[in-house]
Amino acid sequence: MEMAPWIRIVTLLIACLLPASVECLVRHYNFNVVMKNTTKLCSTKPIVTVNGKFPGPTLIAREDDTLLVKVVNHVHYNVTIHWHGVKQLRTGWADGPAYITQCPIQPGQTYVYNFTLTGQRGTLLYHAHILWLRATLHGAIVILPKRGVLYPFPKPHQEVVIVLAEWWKSDVQAVINEALQSGLAPNVSDAHTINGYPGPVSNCASERGYTLPVEPGKTYMLRVISAALNQNLFFKIAGHKFTVIEVDASYTKPFKTEMVLMAPGQTTNLLLETNLGTGKFMVTASPFKDAPVVVNSRTATGMLHYFGTFDDTTTIVTIPSAQNDTPLVDNFTVALRSLNSKEYPTRVPLKIDHSLFFTIGLGINPCETCVNGNHVVAYINNVTFNMPSISLLQAHFFNIKGVYTDDFPRNPPNKYNYTGTQPTNVQTMNGTRVYRLRYNSTVQLVLQNTAMLAPESHPIHLHGFNFFAIGSGLGNYNADKHPKKFNLVDPVERNTISVPGGGWMAIRFIADNPGVWFMHCHLEVHSTWGLEMAFVVENGKGPNESLLPPPNDLPKC
Ligand code: C2O
Numbered sequence: 001m002e003m004a005p006w007i008r009i010v011t012l013l014i015a016c017l018l019p020a021s022v023e024c025l026v027r028h029y030n031f032n033v034v035m036k037n038t039t040k041l042c043s044t045k046p047i048v049t050v051n052g053k054f055p056g057p058t059l060i061a062r063e064d065d066t067l068l069v070k071v072v073n074h075v076h077y078n079v080t081i082h083w084h085g086v087k088q089l090r091t092g093w094a095d096g097p098a099y100i101t102q103c104p105i106q107p108g109q110t111y112v113y114n115f116t117l118t119g120q121r122g123t124l125l126y127h128a129h130i131l132w133l134r135a136t137l138h139g140a141i142v143i144l145p146k147r148g149v150l151y152p153f154p155k156p157h158q159e160v161v162i163v164l165a166e167w168w169k170s171d172v173q174a175v176i177n178e179a180l181q182s183g184l185a186p187n188v189s190d191a192h193t194i195n196g197y198p199g200p201v202s203n204c205a206s207e208r209g210y211t212l213p214v215e216p217g218k219t220y221m222l223r224v225i226s227a228a229l230n231q232n233l234f235f236k237i238a239g240h241k242f243t244v245i246e247v248d249a250s251y252t253k254p255f256k257t258e259m260v261l262m263a264p265g266q267t268t269n270l271l272l273e274t275n276l277g278t279g280k281f282m283v284t285a286s287p288f289k290d291a292p293v294v295v296n297s298r299t300a301t302g303m304l305h306y307f308g309t310f311d312d313t314t315t316i317v318t319i320p321s322a323q324n325d326t327p328l329v330d331n332f333t334v335a336l337r338s339l340n341s342k343e344y345p346t347r348v349p350l351k352i353d354h355s356l357f358f359t360i361g362l363g364i365n366p367c368e369t370c371v372n373g374n375h376v377v378a379y380i381n382n383v384t385f386n387m388p389s390i391s392l393l394q395a396h397f398f399n400i401k402g403v404y405t406d407d408f409p410r411n412p413p414n415k416y417n418y419t420g421t422q423p424t425n426v427q428t429m430n431g432t433r434v435y436r437l438r439y440n441s442t443v444q445l446v447l448q449n450t451a452m453l454a455p456e457s458h459p460i461h462l463h464g465f466n467f468f469a470i471g472s473g474l475g476n477y478n479a480d481k482h483p484k485k486f487n488l489v490d491p492v493e494r495n496t497i498s499v500p501g502g503g504w505m506a507i508r509f510i511a512d513n514p515g516v517w518f519m520h521c522h523l524e525v526h527s528t529w530g531l532e533m534a535f536v537v538e539n540g541k542g543p544n545e546s547l548l549p550p551p552n553d554l555p556k557c
Contacts (some may be wrong), residue, residue: 027061031071033079033137040196041167042204047136048075048128054196055163055227056126056139063121063146069113071105077173078104081113082129083141084265085249085495088464091115092393092515093550095463098130100518100534101393103557111555121145122249123223123267125163132524135172135189138165138227143249152339153245153254156221156271160212164235164262164285166228166296167191167198176528183370185294186525192233192285192300199301209283210302216277221245222270226262229524231295232288232329232457232498235260235268237304238281238318242270244336248494250466251339259321261288261329263459265496265522278306280313286320288329290501291456297323330500333472340490348468348488349442349508356435356443357477359412360458360499360521360531361450363428376453377529378521379428381409384530385520386432390557392534393516397547408435408533418450419475419502426452433533437511439540444470446477446506447499455502458526464517464537466493467509477504496522511537514547 035046038054050056061067073079082096094115095101105111120143127138140161145151166189168175179186191198199209214220222242224235236259243254246269260268262285283302289295299320321328340346358380365384367375377384388395388403395403416423437443445467447460468491471482486506499505520532539546 025064026066026068029059029067029069031069031081032074033071034074038196041191041198042201042207043169045171048077048133049136050139054136055165056137058140058142058161059126060142060144061117062144063117063119066114066116070110071113072110073105073107076107077133078106078130079128079133080104080130081126083113083115083124083126084461085124085267086115086117086141087120087466087513088115088515089118089513090515090544090546090548092464092547093554096129097463097518099387099389099391101516102391103555104130105555109555111553112551114551117143120249122246123225123269124249125225125227125267127227132172132176132229134227134524135166135168135229139163140223140225142223152251152341152344153271154219157215157218159221159223162222162224163195164224164226164228164233164300165193166231167193180528181369183367183372183375185376188294188296189229189231190296191298192228192287192296194283194285194300194302197300197302212283212302212304213307214274214304215307216274218274220272220274222272223267224260224262224270225267226264228264230264232264232459233262233285234288234321235262235285236318236320237272237283238316239276240272240281240304242272245269245271247336247492248466248496250493251344252492253337253339253490255335257332257335259328259332261332263496263498263522265459265461266494274306276306278309280305280309280315282315282317284318284320287323288321288325289323290326291454293454293456295323333498336492337490338493346468346490346493348470348491349510350488351442352444352508353441354410354437354443356410356445357412357448358445359418359448359450360460362453362526362529363426364453365427377428378526378531380531380533381412382428383408383431383433383533384428385532386430388432392434394550396516396536397550404432404434406434406436406536408433410435417476418448419455420451422451434516434536435533437535437537439511439514439538439545441511442508443511444506444508446504448477448504449499449502451502457498457501458531459496459498459522460519461496461522462509462517462519464513464515465509466495467507468493469497469505469507471506472500472504474500474503477506482506511535513537514539514545
C-alpha cells in the first residue's frame, strides 16, 4: 500500500511539532507570481517575478528536507515551476514542466509543489517551465548538507549566490511569439545580468553593476547559477582564480581555473580566496558561442570590492574570454571530475540494459504561413517534439490513450556522416514519442551533434536523474573505438551537459525513479523548436518503487 500524500504531509507536520531538539524537516515557502518593475534595469516594463524579486528569492534547505512551495499565479500567463536538478524521487507531479508532468497553473490558481531533497546537497535553481517565462522567473536553491555533516572542503567564511541571466527590453513572450509566426530565429537578448544587474550603461544613470563586498584574506564560496535562456556564459573575476568544488549539486575534484563556463541550467560552486588585500576587481559574464549564429555580445559587469578600498579607486578590469574560444571550453569541460571519495563515491553503472544513440540538431520544415514558406525546427533522432495538451504523466498514470506513443527510436532513422557536409534533406518528423524504461534498468545514451544547419553545442538537461558523463569527442561517435576510453571511475555527475558542436557526448544513468522525465536542450529557443523527448520509467515491484498518486490540487488543463 502506498502512503497517501495527505498522510505524508500530516506525518511531516507532526514531526515539526515535536520538541525543539528534533529538527523540523518541512520548509514552507510562498511564491506569489506577480508582475513587477525592476529598478535594476533601465525599463518601465513590468516583468514576471516570484514575490516581486529578480532574481527570485533563494530557497534554503538541508539535504533530505521536504519543501512545500505554495505557488499562487497572479499574472495573466499560465505558469509552472520546475526545480531544476531536484531528482523528485517518486514525486514527478512536483517536477513542473508544463504538459509533461502537470497542466499549467492558470491565472488566479494555486498549486503546492511538495517534494523532498532526498540525498542531494549543493546548488540548484528553480525556473518557470512554460513559454519563455523563465527569462525572469527563476532563483537559487541552496541545499546545505545535513546538520552536523561537513563540506568535503574547508568551511568558507561566507557563501554568496550569483545568478546569471539574460534580459530583453521588449516583452519576452512577444519575442518568441513573433518568431514562431515568422518561422525565423527570435531576437537575441539585450543584456546579460549578474544577480539582476547588467552593469553600467552610458544612457541610463540608474543602471549599475552587481557589487560583491569582500574582506581580505578569506575564502568565499560562490554558488554560481546560469538562468540564461539561450546563451552560454563565461564567468570571471579580474586578478583572481577560482577552485571548482561542485557542479549541478555534485561534488567535484577541486581544480583551479581563471574562468568558468556556464551553460543555461548549470550550476557551479567555486571557492574564491580574497588574497589581494585591497582594490576593486571587475566581475564579468560574457557570451561563449561556437556557431555562426547571431548572439548578444554584451558583457554583464559587476565588481568585487575589498572592504576599505576607496570608491574612487580604479577598477582592475578583466578581458572576457574570446567569444569563440572552443578549446578553452573543452579544456574546462575535460577537467571536471567527480569527487569519488569514500563519503561520496561515484557509482557508474557498468552493465548496460539500454544502449541508445540520439542525434540532435536543427532542421527546416514547411510552414505555409511563415515568411519563407518554412520554419526552423529542432529534433532528437529526427523527431521534432509536439507538446501534448494534457500532461504525459497524467496520461501515463491514468492510462489515457492517444496522448503519446512509446516508440521513440533508439537510433536515428538514417545513417549518414553526421558531422560532415549538410545532408540534402533537412526535414524532420513530428511526434509525441517517449522511450520506455524498466524500473532500475541502466541506460547508456550517446548524444551525437549533427551538422544540420549549424554545428552548435547543445546543453542537454535530463529531468529526474543525475547522469555520469563518461566520454565525449569531436566528429562522429565510433562504437568500436570510443568506449575503450570511457571514464567509468570518476566521470563528472550532473543534470545538464553541453554536447560539443560537431561532436558527441556519452552519458549513463540508472532509471531508478518511476515517472515521466523530460529531456531537452536547455537553450530555450531549441526547446521551443522541438529538441525534446521524454523517458517513461515504469514502477518497480518493491515497496517505495512506484510513482505516488497525484496531489488533489494538481492543476487541470
Ligand atoms: Cu531547467 Cu526542463 O528544465
